[in-house]
Amino acid sequence: MDVKVICDICGRNIAYRSCRLCGKRVCRDDYNSDMDMCKSCAAGRSAHRNRER
Ligand SMILES: [Zn+2]
Numbered sequence: 925m926d927v928k929v930i931c932d933i934c935g936r937n938i939a940y941r942s943c944r945l946c947g948k949r950v951c952r953d954d955y956n957s958d959m960d961m962c963k964s965c966a967a968g969r970s971a972h973r974n975r976e977r
Pocket residue numbers: 931932933934935936937950951952953954
């Protein structure tokens with residue numbers, strides 16, 4: 925079997941991980957490995973954190 929999962933964010937690259945928060949399959953470009961979550965969750969998180977602090 926040769927199943928290629930396409931990134932749920934950009935829809936172009938091959939996904940290599942799934943986000944532990946939203947469960948989206950994301951490619952390397954769209955994954956924030958520092959925060960261990962996808963770009964969109966990371967963006968939401970940092971925006972939220974800025975507001976809280
Ligand atoms: Zn992508």
